[in-house]
Amino acid sequence: MSLKNKLQNFFYLDDEEREVEAPKTSTRQQEEKTPVREQPKKMNSRRQTAPPREPSQPATVVSLQSAQKSSKVILVEPRVYAEAQDISEHLKNKRAVVVNLQRIDRDQGIRIVDFLSGTVYAIGGDIQRIGTDIFLCVPENVEVAGAISDFFEQ
Structure with missing residues (x-):
């Protein structure tokens, strides 16, 4: 993998969809194989979104008064x-x-x-x-x- 590809992958600059193939196990499964499409993750440079919380976890409130x-x-x-x-x-x-x-x-x-x-x-x-x-x-x-x-x- 070239340096350019590594940087693109790191910053998610490649906008094209990727095809992910399942590992080969038998010829019959290979014939029935359909490609799985994976969307590249895009990150906003200004803000990162937090992973979804469990419903049982309360939201954390932080006071910004002093800031x-x-x-x-x-x-x-x-x-x-x-x-x-x-x-x-x-x-x-x-x-x-x-x-x-x-x-x-x-x-x-x-x-x-x-x-x-x-x-x-x-x-x-x-x-x-x-x-x-x-x-x-x-x-x-x-x-x-x-x-x-x-x-x-x-």
Whole structure:
């Protein structure tokens, strides 16, 4: 078989019908033999069809909500503890949040970090310190790679 034929067979480019013969067993069967016609399989280059399912198998539903939305990173500079709930809403909506706590009282900043740590734990995300009083909070669909050195002034 030539390379051209192999490529045609691989991509199903040959549009002609093929005749498939049954193996020879006896002369009488050979006389009664009728050719079996086989249609070549054609595949759509954009979409492949799935094989038919058994009636007992339920249809699988896949949510495309996360694929349709674009990823966002929210920058937040809270001034009061009450804004911690707004930050956690962003995390629950699968958005990464950078929290700058430099303009808030230290005690309230600690409380916000504690609240966000609980939120991040509940959604399976991650929280990392990326600067002096600056934290990165990400949900489970965001992966953080790399590290920033721990040379912080305190």
